[in-house]
Amino acid sequence: MAQVVLQDIVKSYGSLYAVNHVSLTVDDGEFVALVGPSGCGKTTTLNLVAGLLPMTDGDIVIGDRIVTDLDPKDRDIAMVFQNYALYPNKTVYKNLAFPLQMRKLPKDEIDQKVRAAAKVLDIVPLLERRPRELSGGQQQRVALGRALVRDPRVFLMDEPLSNLDAKLRVQMRTEIKRFHQDLNATIIYVTHDQLEAVTMADKMAVMNKGFLQQYDTPKNVFDNPVNTFVASFIGSPAMSLVPLEVVQRGDQAVLTNEAGWELPLSAMNTRKALKATTNKVVLGARHSTIKLHKSETVGAVPARVYTVEPTGDITFVQAFVGEAVVIVSLDPTVIVRPDEDVWLEFDQERMHLFDGETTMALSAA
Template sequence: MPKVSFEHITKTYGNVPVLKDLNLAIDDGDFLVLLGPSGCGKTTLLNLLAGLIDVTDGRIMIGDRDVTDVDPKDRGLAMVFQSYALYPTKTVYGNLKFGLSASKLPKDEVERRIAWAAKLLQIEPLLNRKPAHLSGGQRQRVAIGRALVKNVGVFLFDEPLSNLDAKLRTETRLEIKKLHDTLKTTIVYVTHDQIEAMTMATKIAVMNGGVIQQFGTPDEIYERPANLFVAGFIGSPAMNLRKVKLSIANGKTEAVFGSGVRFDLSDYRFATAPQDGAEVILGLRPEHFLVGAGTAADSAATFEVPVQYAERTGPDASAYFVLENDLLALRVEPAVAAGLKPGQVVPVRYLKGKAHLFDAQTGQRM
C-alpha cells in the first residue's frame, strides 16, 4: 500500500484561507483519522486528496507519484461518502458492479470482486435488493463494498457514520475497523466524533482553523495533548482547565489556586524549566478525580467543593461541582452519583501524575 503525503498544502477560497501550509505524512497501512470541529478543514483536505477540488499551493504525493494535478480516476483511490451516494434504480449487485464499469476488467474478475466484497461485508443475501429496501447500516455496507471492489491502495471515508443511529454507528465502526485489520490498506477517515477517532485510528491528526494541532497515536493525543485546543477537544466530559500560579520553594513545585489550594506538581515532567510565580493553565481530566477523603500519597490535591448536579447514563455517570465560581466536571460511579445532593459539600481529590500544564500565553503544553 502506498504512503500518502501532503507537502506545504494551502487552500484558499478568494481571500479566505481554509488550509495553511499543511504538512502530513501517512504511512503504509495506517488508519489515519482527520479529527476536528466543523469548519476546521478536514473534509477540504480529504477532497484535495481525492482530486475533487484543486490545491492552491503545495503538492500531494501517493507513493512516489505527484498526484496534485492528476485526474481523480487515475489516483488509485476509492471514496465512501457521508450520503452513501447509491444509485436508487440499481440493485446492490448493480451498485457494486457500477464502480468497475470503466475498468475494462474481464467478466470473471468483476464477478470475483463482487462476490468477495459481498461475503466480506455480509451483504450476500441483499444483492438483488434496491437501496430503498435496505436499512441505513446495510446501505453503508454497500457503499463501502462499492469502494472495496476497486481494489485500490488507499480508501477515503467522509464521515460515513453520521447518518446512522447510535447502535448502527457502533456496529459499523467495528466493521470498518475489522476491515482495516483484515485488508491492511491505508485509510484516511474524516470525523468530528472523538469516539470514532479514538477507537479506530492508528494515527490521529487533530485539526482546527486549517492547521494540524497535533499528530500522533490515540494514546499520545489523550495522554499528552500538545495544546489547550487538543486538551479541551479530546475527552468527555471535557478536561477541566484552570488558571493557576506556579510556586517553587524548597525543591517542591506546586500550582496554587486563587482559593489557596495547593496542587502538588513534583512528579510533572516539564519540557522547559518552570518559573516561580508564572501564570499557567492546569488541566485536570474528569476521570482522574476520586470522591471522598484520601491520603497525600496518591493525591496531588484535595478540594472541598459543593455539588451542583449529577448525571447518570446507565453504566456511567458525571458529577459537577463548583470550584472558584466555575463548574468542575468529574466522572464517577453511578452509585456515587446517586448519593450526591445539590449543595452538599464533598471532598474530591485528584490523582498524582495525571495533571497537564499549558503556557497561559501560547496555550502550548509545558
C-alpha cells in the same frame, strides 16, 4: 495499498485559510482519522487528497507518484461518502459493478470482483435488492463494497457513519475496523466523532481552524495532549481545565486562585509550572484521576457541586472550582447533591499543566 504523504498543503480562499500548511504521512496499510470540530479543515483536507478541490500550495504523494495535479480518476483512490451515493434504480450488484463497467473491464472479471467484495462485506444475499430495500447499515456496506471492487491504493471516507443511529454506528465501527484489518487497507477517515477515531484508527490527526494540532496514536493523544484544545476535544467527558496562577515558595511551586486556596505541586509539576511564560497556568485533569471528598482534606481544593449525572455504572459530577467546571466520576453508591460543598484531590502523577498564555503543554524536561 500505498503510503500517502501530505507535504505542507494549503487551501486558502483569499485571506481565509481552510487548510494551513498541513504535513503528515499515512503509512502503507495505516488507518488515519482526521478529527476536529465543524469547520476545522478535515473534510477540505480529504477533498484535497481526492483531487476534488484545487490546492493553493504544497504537494500530495500517493505511493511513488506526486498526484497534486492529477484528476481524481487518475489518483487510484476510492471514496465513501456520508450519504452513500448509491444509484436508487440499480440493484446492489449493479451498483457494485458500475465503476468497473466504466473502466471497461471484462464481464467475467467484473462478476468475480463484485462477488468477492460482497463476500468480504457479507452482502451476498442483498445483491438483487435495490437501495430502498436496505437498512442504513446495509446501504453503507454497499457503499464500502463499491469502493472495494475498484481495488484502490487508498480509501477515503468522509463521515460515513453520521447518518446511522447510535446502535448501527457501533456495529459499523466494528465492520469498518475489520474491513481494514482483513485488507490491510490504507484508509484516511474524516469524522467529528472523536470516539470513532479513538476506537478505529492507528493514528489520529487533530485539526482546528485549518491547523494540524497533533498527529499521533489515539493513546498518546489522549494521554499526552500537546495543548489545551486537544485536551478539551479528545476524551468523553473532555479533560477538565482550570485556569490558575503559579507562585514559587522556595523550591516548591503552588497553584492559587482568586478564592485564596493553594495547591502545592510535586517536584515534577513544580518544574513544569515554572517553565510557563508567565505566572498563568492551566491545570488539566481527566475525570478518572480526580478524587471527590465530602470533607476538607489535605491536598484537596474546595469546590461546589453543579450537576449530578447517573449513567448506571458510573456517576458523573460537575463541580465548580472557581469559575471552571471540573468533571469527576464516582461509584454510583456515593451520593452527592447539587450545591453541596466538596473537596477535589488531583492526582499529581496524572495531572497536566499547560501554559496559560501559549496554551501549550508544559514539560518537566
